[in-house]
Amino acid sequence: MADAWLNKVNWSADGLVPVIAQEAGTNRVLTLAWMNREALKQTKETREAVYWSRSRRKLWKKGEESGHLQRVKGIRLDCDQDAIVLEVEQVGGIACHTGRHSCFFLALDGDAWIEAEPVLKDPKEIYGRDG
Amino acid sequence: MADAWLNKVNWSADGLVPVIAQEAGTNRVLTLAWMNREALKQTKETREAVYWSRSRRKLWKKGEESGHLQRVKGIRLDCDQDAIVLEVEQVGGIACHTGRHSCFFLALDGDAWIEAEPVLKDPKEIYGRDG
Numbered sequence: 576m577a578d579a580w581l582n583k584v585n586w587s588a589d590g591l592v593p594v595i596a597q598e599a600g601t602n603r604v605l606t607l608a609w610m611n612r613e614a615l616k617q618t619k620e621t622r623e624a625v626y627w628s629r630s631r632r633k634l635w636k637k638g639e640e641s642g643h644l645q646r647v648k649g650i651r652l653d654c655d656q657d658a659i660v661l662e663v664e665q666v667g668g669i670a671c672h673t674g675r676h677s678c679f680f681l682a683l684d685g686d687a688w689i690e691a692e693p694v695l696k697d698p699k700e701i702y703g704r705d706g
Numbered sequence: 707m708a709d710a711w712l713n714k715v716n717w718s719a720d721g722l723v724p725v726i727a728q729e730a731g732t733n734r735v736l737t738l739a740w741m742n743r744e745a746l747k748q749t750k751e752t753r754e755a756v757y758w759s760r761s762r763r764k765l766w767k768k769g770e771e772s773g774h775l776q777r778v779k780g781i782r783l784d785c786d787q788d789a790i791v792l793e794v795e796q797v798g799g800i801a802c803h804t805g806r807h808s809c810f811f812l813a814l815d816g817d818a819w820i821e822a823e824p825v826l827k828d829p830k831e832i833y834g835r836d837g
Contacts, residue, residue, distance in 0.1 A: 577817065579817065580814065580817045580818060580819060583819055593724050593738060595726055595735055595738065597733075597735055601733065602728075602732065602733030602734060602735075603733060604726055604728055604733075604735065604791050606784070607724060607726065607784060607789035619814065649813060649814075650813070650814040651810040651811070651812060651813050651814070651822070652810065652812040652814070652819055653737070653738060653809040653810045653811075653812070654802050654803065654804050654806075654809045654811065654812075655809075656812075658738035658809075658810075660735050660810045671785050672785065673785050675785075678784040678785045678786075678789075679782040679783065679784045679789075679790075679791045680782070680784075680785065681782060681783040681784070681785075681787075682780060682781070682782050683711065683750065683780075683781040683782070683783070686708065686710065686711045687711060688711060688714055688783055691782070
């Protein structure tokens with residue numbers, strides 16, 4: 576069966592798997608997002624990351640609005656088959672909707688979360704609108 | 707309030723947050739595991755990773771059986787506060803219960819998942835028992 580590789584994934588009760596996008600070369604972690612079966616299939620076929628938006632409840636091609644696509648260089652699965660790492664080239668160098676390189680920009684410092692990464696581009700410029 | 711930093715985390719309906727353990731220095735992704743509030747609190751206080759085991763439904767100090775502790779060098783939270791990256795030093799160089807460096811050792815090659823990382827130590831030796 577052509578989709579046997581998809582059956583190897585240990586999908587959660589709601590049909591999802593968490594996906595870590597990691598930058599090829601630097602190995603920096605950019606995002607944690609979710610995929611359903613169709614998202615993973617499209618990601619493999621197009622070699623560009625397609626996720627499942629849990630808030631909007633629909634497929635979401637990363638960068639469809641911003642242009643900040645993630646070009647997929649590799650797909651890895653973990654030992655219990657319930658988490659995925661995507662090795663990606665981050666188009667535009669910005670993965671986060673806040674205009675930062677990575678979504679993981681809050682660092683715990685004592686008892687406070689501090690912003691530890693600069694905004695590279697104003698989100699208004701990225702999305703061409705306010706808010 | 708001393709625990710205000712814990713309230714900043716956007717816990718899931720079942721009180722958990724996914725946590726990516728990333729090796730300090732190489733940035734390699736080692737594991738994806740889960741924490742509840744108590745696990746994150748203990749991780750911060752002890753500077754060693756403590757997770758919530760979803761299968762055993764209890765707190766689980768990483769390496770408690772194997773000795774393969776994860777020493778925490780940094781804790782980061784993402785833009786929507788629902789995922790964490792732990793920057794760790796992996797004691798013994800083995801994060802996976804299969805005896806591999808990383809849990810993400812299955813690489814998608816065409817339509818097949820292939821083992822892309824060597825076993826560094828027989829799990830029988832790690833855990834001192836069969837199976």
